[in-house]
Amino acid sequence: ELKVEQNPLFLSMQEGKNYTIYCNYSTTSDRLYWYRQDPGKSLESLFVLLSNGAVKQEGRLMASLDTKARLSTLHITAAVHDLSATYFCAVDDETSYDKVIFGPGTSLSVIP
Amino acid sequence: NAGVTQTPKFRVLKTGQSMTLLCAQDMNHEYMYWYRQDPGMGLRLIHYSVGEGTTAKGEVPDGYNVSRLKKQNFLLGLESAAPSQTSVYFCASSYGGNTEAFFGQGTRLTVV
Numbered sequence: 001e002l003k004v005e006q007n008p009l010f011l012s013m014q015e016g017k018n019y020t021i022y023c024n025y026s027t028t029s030d031r032l033y034w035y036r037q038d039p040g041k042s043l044e045s046l047f048v049l050l051s052n053g054a055v056k057q058e059g060r061l062m063a064s065l066d067t068k069a070r071l072s073t074l075h076i077t078a079a080v081h082d083l084s085a086t087y088f089c090a091v092d093d094e095t096s097y098d099k100v101i102f103g104p105g106t107s108l109s110v111i112p
Numbered sequence: 113n114a115g116v117t118q119t120p121k122f123r124v125l126k127t128g129q130s131m132t133l134l135c136a137q138d139m140n141h142e143y144m145y146w147y148r149q150d151p152g153m154g155l156r157l158i159h160y161s162v163g164e165g166t167t168a169k170g171e172v173p174d175g176y177n178v179s180r181l182k183k184q185n186f187l188l189g190l191e192s193a194a195p196s197q198t199s200v201y202f203c204a205s206s207y208g209g210n211t212e213a214f215f216g217q218g219t220r221l222t223v224v
Binding site: 031033041042043044045048050088090092094098099100101102103104105 | 143156171217
């Protein structure tokens, strides 16, 4: 059964700093997604990673996927307050009829 | 541009009552999902569908039923609500197993 883990679960960082969020998963998959959720809101898609070595960047966020290590990273460069949100990774369980399983989320707070 | 619409947005049920949550999408997506979100637990997949007339169990299907009679609609039913089903429910849809999902605005359900 696919398990998806994230760390850290909570992250408080200063504006201008860099940091990385990690997403590990337990079974073979080369389909991984990152989503953002603002408090009290719905989820919006950030990145879709579909192959080993895939790298996507949007603004201060960069996501990568290593399918051999079953690991994805979300790197934050020079954080700003607007990036404060909860970030989820989700993995497509290709062995189980395309279930998409979410990690527990990383709650990011960027402090001035 | 409606996207994914959930009805209702809020509901309070008494233990033992039944209800149906409706999810409608206007993007001609094949895949649809129902998740529940509880504090500290991320999103957990309840049931999902990979096409009209098909449904499959997710991580936490007990106590819920679903139907996908029309491609654009995915219904989630609670036959006999329990306090443990107090949660925020999100519906999502996608073109297929390797594409991002679009989420509805959520339904906040309280069972007393």
